[in-house]
Amino acid sequence: MEASAASPPAVAVTAAAAAAEDCCVKVAVHIRPLIGDEKVQGCEDCVTVVPGKPQVQIGAHSFTFDHVYGSTGTPPSAMFEECVAPLVDGLFQGYNATVLAYGQTGSGKTYTMGTNLKDGYQTGIIPQVMNALFSRIETLKHQTEFQLQVSFIEILKEEVRDLLDPTSSSKADSPSGNTGKVTVPGKPPIQIRESSNGVITLAGSTEVSVSTLKEMAACLEQGSLSRATGSTNMNNQSSRSHAIFTITLEQMRKLNPVVSGDGNPIETMNEDYLCAKLHLVDLAGSERAKRTGSDGLRFKEGVHINKGLLALGNVISALGDEKKRKEGVHVPYRDSKLTRLLQV
Numbered sequence: 001m002e003a004s005a006a007s008p009p010a011v012a013v014t015a016a017a018a019a020a021e022d023c024c025v026k027v028a029v030h031i032r033p034l035i036g037d038e039k040v041q042g043c044e045d046c047v048t049v050v051p052g053k054p055q056v057q058i059g060a061h062s063f064t065f066d067h068v069y070g071s072t073g074t075p076p077s078a079m080f081e082e083c084v085a086p087l088v089d090g091l092f093q094g095y096n097a098t099v100l101a102y103g104q105t106g107s108g109k110t111y112t113m114g115t116n117l118k119d120g121y122q123t124g125i126i127p128q129v130m131n132a133l134f135s136r137i138e139t140l141k142h143q144t145e146f147q148l149q150v151s152f153i154e155i156l157k158e159e160v161r162d163l164l165d166p167t168s169s170s171k172a173d174s175p176s177g178n179t180g181k182v183t184v185p186g187k188p189p190i191q192i193r194e195s196s197n198g199v200i201t202l203a204g205s206t207e208v209s210v211s212t213l214k215e216m217a218a219c220l221e222q223g224s225l226s227r228a229t230g231s232t233n234m235n236n237q238s239s240r241s242h243a244i245f246t247i248t249l250e251q252m253r254k255l256n257p258v259v260s261g262d263g264n265p266i267e268t269m270n271e272d273y274l275c276a277k278l279h280l281v282d283l284a285g286s287e288r289a290k291r292t293g294s295d296g297l298r299f300k301e302g303v304h305i306n307k308g309l310l311a312l313g314n315v316i317s318a319l320g321d322e323k324k325r326k327e328g329v330h331v332p333y334r335d336s337k338l339t340r341l342l343q344v
């Protein structure tokens with residue numbers, strides 16, 4: 001959703017899960033408070049939360065969501081438990097899921113996802129996912145063997161970049177006017193491949209095996225620092241790319257262990273293997289060139305960003321319409337790198 005320039009913009013967190021829920025796409029809005037510059041400029045809140053309803057009002061228009069957080073809505077601290085924790089549970093049952101932060105530039109997507117190490121870091125969604133994941137693993141580790149892999153990539157102007165590539169370096173300012181990752185010359189570009197069983201893989205991107213919370217947090221930190229940012233009129237540290245932090249959880253569950261007289265397992269009769277992915281996506285801001293004051297390179301970036309977001313919108317519409325899904329309607333995953341990658 002979009003709000004007017006002088007308003008506290010909103011972030012929609014969309015979760016798409018294959019879990020057997022009533023609906024496979026849910027949308028929550030996170031309203032942020034006015035920040036420094038906006039207060040100085042005398043901006044005023046123009047988003048009102050309708051009491052007792054997951055509904056917001058902007059002027060004469062009303063918008064209804066699955067949840068509304070922030071402002072006079074539900075406290076943002078409830079967002080993780082209500083929207084994301086069930087997806088982490090689903091991961092342990094082998095369900096893939098995606099959490100997307102969508103909104104206009106400066107609306108608080110990076111803050112909400114926790115990919116900004118400066119502020120939202122502890123309360124952001126990704127750090128909370130990591131905490132929940134490892135505390136669950138801790139309770140299950142006696143009966144299940146776990147393997148965790150992390151990848152962190154960004155899509156900038158339809159090009160996939162590896163944010164965890166140990167051979168590339170972060171540079172303060174690139175010729176494109178972005179801060180971000182500088183890839184080693186001659187390195188083949190990352191390619192999206194689909195295996196014969198429909199699994200999407202990224203050829204050439206780094207997958208880091210992690211076994212502790214600290215190791216996973218280090219990946220998030222390293223990738224966040226490498227992300228391409230640039231300044232726009234609406235956010236002086238605007239993320240110019242879609243960033244996708246992917247956690248792959250593999251589990252080998254030991255079933256029916258044969259137990260000896262003293263209670264120790266002596267033989268495993270059967271093993272149950274599960275593998276699932278959770279994509280946590282901080283999308284580039286949807287924007288209008290006029291408002292962001294973008295021209296030249298920034299404008300071209302904006303065109304790519306908006307094209308990717310349009311393709312994503314079309315995929316979500318196709319998936320969110322239960323009737324169409326049952327009729328087997330075509331889901332246009334191939335229209336952009338972003339949707340292709342999130343196909344799972």
Ligand SMILES: Nc1ncnc2c1ncn2[C@@H]1O[C@H](COP(=O)(O)OP(=O)(O)OP(=O)(O)O)[C@@H](O)[C@H]1O
Pocket residue numbers: 031032033035103104105106107108109110111112116119235237238239240283284285286
């Ligand atoms: N809930 C919040 N509470 C307080 N400050 C916030 C909140 N959400 C965002 N902010 C602040 O608002 C500013 C813009 O937020 P952020 O960079 O997360 O926006 P964004 O939507 O990711 O923007 P872009 O698309 O341009 O990257 C930052 O200074 C951030 O600290």
